[in-house]
Amino acid sequence: MQKGKLLIFSAPSGAGKTTIVKHLLGKDFGLEFSVSATSRAPRSNEKHGKDYYFLTTDEFKERIDNQEFLEWEEVYPGIFYGTLLSEVERIRSAGKHVVFDVDVVGGLNIKKYYGNEALAVFVQPPSVEVLRNRLVNRSSDSPEVIATRVAKAEYELTFAPKFDVILVNDRIDDAFNEVELIVSQFLSK
DSSP states (O other): OOOOOEEEEEOOTTSSHHHHHHHHHTSSSOEEEOOOEESSOOOTTOOBTTTBEEOOHHHHHHHHHTTOEEEEEEEETTEEEEEEHHHHHHHHHTTOEEEEEOOHHHHHHHHHHHGGGEEEEEEEOSOHHHHHHHHHHHTOSOHHHHHHHHHHHHHHHTTGGGSSEEEEOSSHHHHHHHHHHHHHHHHTO
């Protein structure tokens, strides 16, 4: 059985990356989502092994020391996120293609590790102003959090040229059609 390929999706917060990934997972591409590990506590609706692999900070650091992560990052002080190599290889060995929804640095690290077996897609909003409006319209964050997310997005946008493909998400239906074509072409190589 041939090992699966990797599809990496990265984007600033509010660009529509998670919506696009969920859309793709509903299509018949033989995809499986890579569940990340984190050292943060689970939220009330989250399940271990489905939403994240929840580890203690000590467990996470021990796995870092044992080189069990494909990529990892300390996103906030003491709060780690990462991709376990064992999770990726479990999916690939089953002949499925692995889908990642990761930050830009993590996405580029995965691409570097797997090279041509991976496709790195940067989901880009049409503009920073559109992104700001999307975050405001979500009504889930305070103005301070939105300002922080927008500042981080401006920084993350500088990474876009390092990705294999830039997918501009102006209208979600157009983005769905475009991403299906991109994925279909990559998986048929």
